[in-house]
Amino acid sequence: MCKQCESKPVYEFTNKRKLCKRCFIIYFQKKVLYTIRKFNMLHKTKVIGYASENIFRDVVLSNILEFISEKSNLKIIKPNKKTDKIAVSSSLDLEAEEILNILIQGKIRNLECCLPVVENFIKPLYLFLDKEILLYATLKDLKFKKIKKKGNKITKFLNETEKKHPEVKRAIVNSLLKMYNF
Helix, strand or coil, rough: CCCCCCCCCCCEEECCCCHHHHHHHHHHHHHCCCCHHCCCHHHCCCCCEECCCCCHHHHHHHHHHHHHHHHHCCEEECCCCCCCCCCCCCHHHHHHHHHHHHHCCCCCHHHHCCCCCCCCEEECCCCHHHHHHHHHHHHCCCCCCCCCCCCHHHHHHHHHHHHCCHHHHHHHHHHHHHHHCC
């Protein structure tokens, strides 16, 4: 049961804490706001642009940007006009994968591209696993194209390791953030 509402849970954290639909949506939105504040993503920003391919991450990003614009005076547009920042729908899964790819290739200088803010690109979904983003899209009844992702060896390795050792993707990303003093 959800601790706050005593309702049927839809999500369980690795620490066994459970959330119902309403509490999960609130948790997700609060965590996005936390991510934006923590990494100072919207400093001196008036216009945010984004691209959408209608996959679950992009649809959730669009929904979240609308949520943010309701709470502030930010203008959200598709990036074909002048924008201050461009939002990218990158997740913890994608970032952990990219970090490992870069380390395996020995191109350590390229690690900066895996940070939550890179020049004028921001990643509001940076701290979320794909399964959390997909659950949010499902709970909010957002429409998106379902695609089958072909995983490479690193993706398969990470997903198998995550099953045995939850939080490994988060640990990889947190190690990068620690290297760059975030």
